[in-house]
Amino acid sequence: MAKSRNNVTHDLLQSRRREIIDNALGLLDEVGVDALTMRALGARMGIQAPSLYHHFSGKRELLTAMADRIVADAVIRPDVEDWEAGLRQCAYALRSTLNARRDAVRVVAGTAATGPNSAAIAQAWTDALSATSLPLEECVRFALVLYSFILGHMLEEGGEPVTPSEQDSLHTVGPLWRAYLAVAQEGAERRFDFGLDVIIAAIRTRITMAAAPASGARKADR
Template identity: 30%
Template sequence: MSMPDDAPDTTRRPLTRDSILSAALELVDTEGLDALTMRALGARLGVEAMSIYHHLPSKQAVIDGIVDLVWAEVTLTGETRDWRKAVRRTARSAFTTLLRHPWANRIRATSGGPARMAYIDASLGHLRRAGFTPEQAFHAHHVLEAYIQGYVIQALDFAPTDATAEREQRDAAIAYLEQVGHTHLIEHVSLHAADQGSGFDFGLMLLLDGLDGRLERPESQ
């Protein structure tokens, strides 16, 4: 007896490392990292939790795997003479990627996966080809990493969860600031609503300007 065309497809897809990690990433993106358990992941895949261990030995291995999936989404710029443009594009891609997966910004994998290592190597490569010494590239990379990850935290903290409530709170804050005469802070609060990532680009430009200056004079100065 044939099944009707609109019948749900109950055929279970083969369980593989990739299918497990894809389901785990979807689970964590929608429900948060705390929701990731082997039992919950098994239920999402339609298998017993023990089946997962044939492909990934532990929950930490799953976390390491999905962290690397996140870093695989970062667009890596190829070799170019314009190191500033290359670093800027890679940094902005990392920033927007971590905004899509904010949980990944707050954890560290126990070991660097292939995508994470490729990202770091590309970042260091842009700096070394620009003329930075290995030590300068080491520090510059970590400064850029700290800036990207720190700005992700700030952007998420300021992201409105309720646009109406956010506007009402801002209007109330501005009204109070007008009473006490903090004119500069009024300007600052007003601009928060208009900042859609331009602050990240501005800060990144300042960092690149500073790094560029290090190429123009000896390290000892």
């Protein structure tokens, strides 16, 4: 009987946490991460802010839970036969997910990736890379490089655009900045694809390097 009551209590607490996260994500869409406070969230839900602390120790813990909910849509089953196609699927899924909600990348980049959905993404990415025959540790390193690239790119993409007056001033400082402006005007998606291509090329190079000693050893045996 006591065990049953404990299960009911646990389910109620989890349900309440989900409700709070749902409302927090709604508030994020409305006001952005800077204006998202425990007080504002309590007002939205019609409760006193202190009652939220029964479920979350503070804004940081709440944001971590929100981040894990945000990335849920990026959890996919990638192609594990073709590692390059699988990795591109993973990258585009996360980019699309972060583009779908206001300030999503700031929430995800500013918190620890410790939730179940974050773990599922990490597993999917390493599953895609497992087809490369690289050691698991190497697969994890490349997955982290790709993850960091996506977050960094998305943070830059969400920044304030260069104003016309700033463009005029940059045109006067030499060919480097003129080239920078030309690249910036290509569009965020093209720059994202370029960065992804660079990472995939690095993985290919690493695979070739890893295979080279074995190939050399076979020749020596002959």
